[in-house]
Amino acid sequence: MGSRASSLLREEDIEEIKRETGFSHSQITRLYSRFHSLDKGENGALSREDFQRIPELAINPLGDRIINAFFPEGEDQVNFRGFMRTLAHFRPVEDNEKNKNLTSGEPLNSRANKLLFAFRLYDLDRDDKISRDELLQVLRMMVGVNISDEQLGSIADRTIQEADTNGDMCISFSEFTKVLEKVDVEQKMSIRFLH
Amino acid sequence: MEGFWAVIFPVLRVWFTSLVVLIMLPAMFGISLGITETYMKILIKSLEWATHRIQRASRAEEILKHSASNGLIQRDDSSLEQEIEELRRSRPKSAERGDFTLSDVLYFTRKGIESIVEDDVTQRFTSEELVSWNLLTRTNNNFQYISLRLTVLWGVGVVVRYCILLPLRITLTAIGLSWLVIGTTMVGFLPNFRVKGWLSDLVHLMCYRICARGLSATIHYHNKQNRPKRGGICVANHTSPIDVVILANDGCYAMVGQVHGGLMGVLQRAMERSCPHIWFERAEMRDRHLVTQRLRDHANDKTKLPILIFPEGTCINNTSVMMFKKGSFEIGGTIYPVAIKYDPQFGDAFWNSSKYSMVSYLLRMMTSWAIVCNVWYLPPMAQKEGEDAVQFANRVKSTIAQQGGLVDLAWDGGLKRAKVKDSLKEQQQKKYSHMVVGDDSSD
Numbered sequence: 270m271g272s273r274a275s276s277l278l279r280e281e282d283i284e285e286i287k288r289e290t291g292f293s294h295s296q297i298t299r300l301y302s303r304f305h306s307l308d309k310g311e312n313g314a315l316s317r318e319d320f321q322r323i324p325e326l327a328i329n330p331l332g333d334r335i336i337n338a339f340f341p342e343g344e345d346q347v348n349f350r351g352f353m354r355t356l357a358h359f360r361p362v363e364d365n366e367k368n369k370n371l372t373s374g375e376p377l378n379s380r381a382n383k384l385l386f387a388f389r390l391y392d393l394d395r396d397d398k399i400s401r402d403e404l405l406q407v408l409r410m411m412v413g414v415n416i417s418d419e420q421l422g423s424i425a426d427r428t429i430q431e432a433d434t435n436g437d438m439c440i441s442f443s444e445f446t447k448v449l450e451k452v453d454v455e456q457k458m459s460i461r462f463l464h
Numbered sequence: 465m466e467g468f469w470a471v472i473f474p475v476l477r478v479w480f481t482s483l484v485v486l487i488m489l490p491a492m493f494g495i496s497l498g499i500t501e502t503y504m505k506i507l508i509k510s511l512e513w514a515t516h517r518i519q520r521a522s523r524a525e526e527i528l529k530h531s532a533s534n535g536l537i538q539r540d541d542s543s544l545e546q547e548i549e550e551l552r553r554s555r556p557k558s559a560e561r562g563d564f565t566l567s568d569v570l571y572f573t574r575k576g577i578e579s580i581v582e583d584d585v586t587q588r589f590t591s592e593e594l595v596s597w598n599l600l601t602r603t604n605n606n607f608q609y610i611s612l613r614l615t616v617l618w619g620v621g622v623v624v625r626y627c628i629l630l631p632l633r634i635t636l637t638a639i640g641l642s643w644l645v646i647g648t649t650m651v652g653f654l655p656n657f658r659v660k661g662w663l664s665d666l667v668h669l670m671c672y673r674i675c676a677r678g679l680s681a682t683i684h685y686h687n688k689q690n691r692p693k694r695g696g697i698c699v700a701n702h703t704s705p706i707d708v709v710i711l712a713n714d715g716c717y718a719m720v721g722q723v724h725g726g727l728m729g730v731l732q733r734a735m736e737r738s739c740p741h742i743w744f745e746r747a748e749m750r751d752r753h754l755v756t757q758r759l760r761d762h763a764n765d766k767t768k769l770p771i772l773i774f775p776e777g778t779c780i781n782n783t784s785v786m787m788f789k790k791g792s793f794e795i796g797g798t799i800y801p802v803a804i805k806y807d808p809q810f811g812d813a814f815w816n817s818s819k820y821s822m823v824s825y826l827l828r829m830m831t832s833w834a835i836v837c838n839v840w841y842l843p844p845m846a847q848k849e850g851e852d853a854v855q856f857a858n859r860v861k862s863t864i865a866q867q868g869g870l871v872d873l874a875w876d877g878g879l880k881r882a883k884v885k886d887s888l889k890e891q892q893q894k895k896y897s898h899m900v901v902g903d904d905s906s907d
Contacts (some may be wrong), residue, residue, distance in 0.1 A: 281689065299536055303581060322519050323586055324577035324884040330893050331569060335576035359577050390569055408564065411572065412900060413610060413893030424564045432566065440566075447535060452551060457570045460578055461538040 277305075277313075278349070286350065290357035291376060296462055300356065304349050306437075314346035315339070330411045334390045342395075358386045361459040383458040388445050398439040401425055481636060491677045492670040500834075504682060508834055510617060511594050511809065515596040517614050536582045544895050547571045557770075564900050584873060589880045591812045598809050600832065625831045633678045633830040640674030641727075645734040647671065652737030664738035665716045672712040679706065680834040685714050690841035692717070692770040692800035697763055699792060700802040701864055702774035703782040704815040705822070706829065707804055708836060716771035718762060722746060741770055756794060762799040771799065775857065776877045781814040782806050784871035788861045792852040798844045801860050803868035807836040818880070840867045 278301050286297055307319050320336040321327050329335065339347045339355045348354075357377040375382060391399045391407050404425045412421070432440045432448045440448075486499065507870075513637045540547070594603050599621045647667035654660045678682070691714070692698040698717060700707060711717065720742045725734060732743055742762055748754055762768055775788035782805065793799065804814045811832025815825050829835065842863055847856045865872035876882075 288662060300581070303536070306586070320580065323579055323583050324879050324888075325583045325585065326576055327884045328889040328892055329572055329576045329579070330889060330896065331572040332576060335573060335580075356577065356581065359574070387569055387573060390573065391566075407569065411568070411893065411898040413890055415894050415897035416901060420743075424900065428564060428566065445566065445779075452567045452570070454570070457551065457567075458574060458576070463535055463538055 281348075286353050289350075289377075290353050291360055291378065291406045292353065292357065293454075300353065301349060304352055314348045315344055315352065330413070331390065331407070334407070336348070338386065338389065339445070356460075359458060359460045361461060378459070380454050382455050384446055384449060385442065387449075387454075387458065388442050391440075398441055399445065400439050401429060404428065404440070411430055483632070487632075487636065487677055488639065488674055491673045500677075500680065500682060503680075504834065504836075507810070510621075511598055514599055514614060514617060517611060518596060537578060539578055539582075544571065544892070545899060548896075548899050559565060568896075569898075579679055584784075584871075585803070585875045585879055588784050588786065588873070588877075589818075590781060590816060591780055591814050592808050594808060598833070600811075602828070603812070621833075625833070630827075630830050633680065636678035637675055637830075640671050640678055641846060643674065644668070644671035648734045648738040652734075661739065667738065668712065668716050668735075672709055675709050676713050678735070679709070679829055681706075681710065681713075682712050682836045683710055683713060684838045685841070686838065687841045688714070690800065690843050691715055692802075692841075693798075694768060694770060694772045695763055695766040696798040696800050696844065697759075697792060697795060698770050698772045698800045698802055699775050699788070699860060699864075700772070700804055701785045701868065701870065702776045702779055703783075703804065703806060704779055704813045704825075705881065706813055706835065708772070710804060710835075710839060711772060711802065714839070716769050718742060718769040720744075720759070720771055720773055721750060742771065752791065756791065759792075760795045760797075775861075778877040778880055779815045779817060780877055781816075782808070782870070784873050785861050785865040785868070786873050786875055786877040788857040790857050792851045793847070793857045793860070796847075798846055799860055801842040801845050801864050803842065803864045803870075804839040805838050805840075805868040805870070807838075810834045810836045813837070838868075842867055 278298065283294060283297050286292065287294065292300070304315065307322070308315055309319060309322070310316070317336055317340070320339070321332075326332045339352060341347075341351065350439070354377065360378040362378055363379070389395070389401070391403050393403055393406070405421060408421050408425060416424075429438060429440060432444050434444055434447070435441070491766055516831055548571055550571055552563075552565050591603075599604060599618050601618075644667070647670070648664065651664045651667055653658060654663070698711070700711065708719065716739075718739070718741050719735070721732075721744070723729065723743045728810050732741070735741055736743065740762070742758055744758075752884065759771060762771060773792045775792045776786050777789050811829065811834055813829070813835055815822075820828065845856075845860055845863070847853075851859075859899075862872050864870070
């Protein structure tokens with residue numbers, strides 16, 4: 270319970286995660302405590318069941334998709350590095366960072382990467398296109414049984430029609446970005462840490 | 465060997481006599497000799513000094529101050545409708561009210577990630593984090609080596625707790641429990657005169673007082689005029705099995721619970737002999753009608769002691785009050801709410817039953833500094849006209865939460881072990897569907 274958790278995380282690891290994700294030292298230790306408290310099997314990695322145990326996440330209509338985003342292709346366990354890498358997408362964008370020269374290219378919490386995260390929630394097969402089926406799947410998850418198939422289908426068609434500019438009946442990442450260009454993604458896809 | 469016993473015997477005799485005279489007898493009659501008060505004063509002084517030392521040493525004082533809020537992230541209280549409206553305001557076209565946009569997912573995504581980082585429920589099933597260290601290894605959360613003097617103080621604390629306090633407390637508890645069994649059995653042999661009830665109450669009180677001393681419990685009772693009366697039902701928030709000892713120190717209650725085997729079973733049968741309690745077989749507990757009927761019969765009999773019920777149904781970590789099961793509120797009769805709040809600085813009373821067995825929990829209790837708690841007796845409440853059991857339960861829960869300074873949660877304490885109900889997800893989906901198709905959704 271917390272007391273051993275911080276001792277399992279070495280200073281070098283914290284420094285590496287800091288460089289990769291941009292989180293502060295205290296944020297990393299507190300998130301490690303959280304990771305540790307979710308890890309019921311105490312094996313240093315989280316499984317899908319560990320996430321499902323959070324009631325607020327279990328009742329979230331997109332809960333399964335969000336949990337999926339943490340697990341790399343074909344894997345069933347996520348370690349702390351992977352956990353932090355995914356959470357890093359939701360770090361708020363600070364002004365002074367926009368001018369910094371980062372060694373690893375674009376930071377994980379840039380606007381483009383936040384949008385990519387949202388895009389990947391739809392695009393399950395990772396073919397860089399949201400097909401009509403994939404859109405329908407997400408819609409069905411969010412509305413449950415409250416809307417008929419026909420109505421949902423017409424909503425999906427309308428959405429694709431509005432967004433699709435190159436006529437391939439799918440939404441590519443650039444078309445997705447265009448639709449959301451006026452949305453304050455930096456604020457809506459960020460978590461405000463208290464310290 | 466002979467010489468060994470010749471030395472040990474007088475020591476043990478002195479030990480026992482001093483125990484009886486200094487602690488047991490005063491406890492039995494509710495008098496205090498001031499030993500515990502002195503101990504507590506020394507303890508508070510030492511802990512204050514330790515806190516001061518830690519704060520001085522760690523230059524990042526602001527970190528300690530911030531941890532007092534104990535939250536990691538700031539969350540919005542706005543509703544689903546508000547948030548999605550905001551997201552949709554930046555649509556390229558101004559379409560009809562109530563339509564789907566690709567940006568709708570952002571709302572659910574953020575809520576989901578926020579709940580992964582910090583959620584209201586799972587943190588209630590582990591011990592509360594302390595703002596500053598209280599010199600117990602078990603609460604040593606991020607506090608590294610500070611100074612030699614602090615470590616020495618901690619070492620002294622270990623010796624005091626394990627070598628002096630622990631044997632003392634175990635002896636006291638053993639005496640208290642055996643006296644409970646013997647006393648209640650003796651009272652049970654008496655015929656049913658008024659005296660029997662009075663004697664039974666006396667025996668129970670004495671034993672619980674000894675047990676409370678066995679935990680170094682310092683209890684402050686507030687508003688004693690609202691103490692539960694016969695024929696009523698006392699409800700309280702649940703943190704640990706010790707709650708029973710805490711409440712029974714100031715009044716006599718009829719306990720409700722499952723029949724256990726072993727030591728608990730012996731205690732239960734003994735208590736049953738001197739005054740009526742309500743013990744259920746495991747199979748009977750599933751029959752809700754039977755349970756309600758037995759409780760109602762007991763409550764309607766005005767000569768019987770007030771029933772003590774913990775409507776949460778499970779132990780919560782004393783930072784919040786979770787859903788009250790409506791069963792206790794369907795019985796009728798007056799409800800006497802009681803709020804119990806422990807001070808975690810001196811000892812953490814929460815029983816994390818998935819981590820610690822009962823025995824290791826009791827050992828942890830007995831090697832803490834002390835158990836300090838406040839008990840508030842709240843004015844009696846009754847079901848209002850047109851109010852159903854669930855609303856009544858929520859009303860009582862809010863009163864208790866407010867008095868004890870606890871967070872009032874609607875989540876079920878059963879989520880400690882069980883999965884969340886699907887109906888809650890369906891509620892969310894329904895709300896969102898309204899946003900997609902406007903007001904004419906298929907209902």
